[in-house]
Amino acid sequence: MTPEDRSLNDLMADIKQFVDDRDWSVFHRPTALAISAAIETGELLELFQWRSDAEVETSLQSDKYRQALS
Structure with missing residues (x-):
């Protein structure tokens, strides 16, 4: 059986x-x-608290931030 x-x-x-x-x-x-x-x-939610949308967008460029989100 395939995953599909x-x-x-x-x-x-x-x-x-x-x-x-x-x-x-x-x-x-x-x-x-x-x-x-x-x-x-x-x-x-702590990863987004007190951050503007622009700050979040910038942070999303960081592997460390993306890892924390995952």
Whole structure:
């Protein structure tokens, strides 16, 4: 099967298996996921805080800044 042939359901099944193999399901509860999403979003927003659009555009030329965004 090529990557193009895989469906979203196939990918979701793979992810579920990955999580189950590592006993991570205890951490994948709505509250924990919401908190984690908010924390990660905050970290991303810090890279833009107090910067003008022009400053962000300039920073995007930097490999270090782009790495931090990724």
